[in-house]
Amino acid sequence: MTQSAASPPQQDRSRITQDRLLDAAVEALAEHGWSATTVGLVAERAGVSRGAAQHHFPTRDVLFTAAIDRLVAARSKEVEAVVHALPERGPQRTRKVLDHLFVLYNGASFRASVAVWSIASTDADLLTRVRPFEARLGRDVHKLAVSLLEVDESIPGVRATIQATLDFLRGLALANLLSDDSRRRRPVLDAWSTMLDHRLSELAAYRGR
Amino acid sequence: MTQSAASPPQQDRSRITQDRLLDAAVEALAEHGWSATTVGLVAERAGVSRGAAQHHFPTRDVLFTAAIDRLVAARSKEVEAVVHALPERGPQRTRKVLDHLFVLYNGASFRASVAVWSIASTDADLLTRVRPFEARLGRDVHKLAVSLLEVDESIPGVRATIQATLDFLRGLALANLLSDDSRRRRPVLDAWSTMLDHRLSELAAYRGR
Secondary structure: OOOOOOOOHHHHHHHHHHHHHHHHHHHHHHHHHHHHOOHHHHHHHHOOOHHHHHHHOOOHHHHHHHHHHHHHHHHHHHHHHHHOOOOOOOOOHHHHHHHHHHHHHOOHHHHHHHHHHHHHOOOHHHHHHHHHHHHHHHHHHHHHHHHHHOEOOOOOOHHHHHHHHHHHHHHHHHHOOOOOOHHHHHHHHHHHHHHHHHHHHHOOOEOOO | OOOOOOOOHHHHHHHHHHHHHHHHHHHHHHHHHHHHOOHHHHHHHHOOOHHHHHHHOOOHHHHHHHHHHHHHHHHHHHHHHHHOOOOOOOOOHHHHHHHHHHHHHOOHHHHHHHHHHHHHOOOHHHHHHHHHHHHHHHHHHHHHHHHHHOEOOOOOOHHHHHHHHHHHHHHHHHHOOOOOOHHHHHHHHHHHHHHHHHHHHHOOOEOOO
């Protein structure tokens, strides 16, 4: 967090340039998709010369590996943001939690991730790199859902119910990819919330509510 | 369906070549993803010269527009196949229906579609072309789910519950993109089947069962 007195300004500038390139790469991935996102386009977007971009990231592959790390980090930050914006207890708590969790699947970084998953599903190298990040992130989101819903996962059936809920939210977000799905989405989230509430009560899964 | 006596063999050969190119394009999309699927690769896969491919499909754009039509048609055929493989009535009927519907989201054509959606979400031209097909297919799958589950959609709440189910299945399929998710999937489908059965009974939605 503190700036080391020993770190020369050149190194700082380097890091700033790298950060700008990675941010630009993630933005470009989300906006233009994988195939259209060239190193040249990323450099232009970052306001960096192509030569400077190649100095930091010699190949497209190196740039996008780093960009994917960045993307996963961005999604982790979104998870933290959701943790810190806990909805208040009270009626409709489950419904509010679903809205909160849905945010994780509805931003530019989810859209960029779908592009990456789609490529990775047919690219063994990329898959090997992406999988561990996705697995860790998946566990974090699961923990977050358990904590927001305040359920006891040691009760049989609770874990699968939470997983179903996250699968549902992911599928809901996918429907939003091609058109603004918000009007259709509301009653669908209502339906899920009712069913989830009933099921978790039935399993006696709630604690602290 | 019947072969017109007037259609010259040349025209037949043309159509066969076109069909081979389109099939190869869909297969290549599913296997290699969007960016790696060039006209040259498709021609090679179809066993057709690059020149002949360009004769039938002058640009990459024309080829892939036709290939996407083909892809949607393939998914429609999968929907029909599911209709004709109705699971028997009896215990666990809802669970079996979920397995049947999941097939629609778990093949090569779903994988190819995710690639297309991902590109289309950032490509206005492609989006304009893809959206009507997707909307029609979405309605067909919804009708299929209503018919397989034998529910009365005029009852308030039933429609949103069916939509939630299809969103859930789509999200479940997305989880299968990066790794074989079948072991995790089973209890998750069990959980949803229980919740769905309970909810549809509660809404008095079932008919004929």
